[in-house]
Amino acid sequence: KTKYDRQLRIWGDQGQAALEKASICLLNCGPTGTEALKNLVLGGIGSVTVVDDSKVEPSDLGNNFLLDEGCLGHSRAKSICSFLQELNDAVKAKYVEESVATMIDTNPSFFSEFTVVIATQLPESSLLKLDGICGSANIVLVAARSYGLTGLVRVSIKEHCVIESKPDHFLDDLRLHNPWTELKQFAKSIDICDKDAVVHKHTPYIVILVRLAEKWADAHDGQLPSTRQEKREFKGPNSSPYA
Incomplete structure (x- = not known):
């Protein structure tokens, strides 16, 4: 656990254990989705699966720091997974070269194996269908879209209960009112x-x-x-x- 010592100080052993058990699915590995996965992989997420059917184009090299010229013409999902694996070899990274919209329409059960689905740059129609799929399976859906230096993030989840909290100002009970x-x-x-x-x-x-x-x-x-x-x-x- 010394590898993640600094973050363990923030969310503790239970938080790190939950992170290492989590399975993330990223839909479309553009700059927004890649940045999200990079942070999770460095933190020690359990596994990531990238779904993207596009090839690396010259425009990708200018906005995605996980791609280089050697990736041109190759599968974007495969290239991203390769670089993510280099960041943390303890994380399982795999990819699926398939249209995100097609997968949502024809294979909704695919998403049932994940803890969180991160959907980036999806049209509203596909996003609404995906929200229904994730909602019925009780899977957290994070929808993100970026426009240059601006963007939005929306989390869709039925209920989120925080059980273990860490108050900033904890007062010790010294039993002054009723010492034993x-x-x-x-x-x-x-x-x-x-x-x-x-x-x-x-x-x-x-x-x-x-x-x-x-x-x-x-x-x-x-x-x-x-x-x-x-x-x-x-x-x-x-x-x-x-x-």
């Missing part, structure tokens, strides 16, 4: 007024907070600070008025 018995006993066993610098330095901060919380509660009928003003007083005179 052992924590109370541990806090009371430490002399927080000890003037020895070494002892003072090694006093766990939770002990100080528990003792201060108890002191506050004793002076306020057993209640911990609840209002903003009380919390400010508990924090001390140097706390921010906006805390």
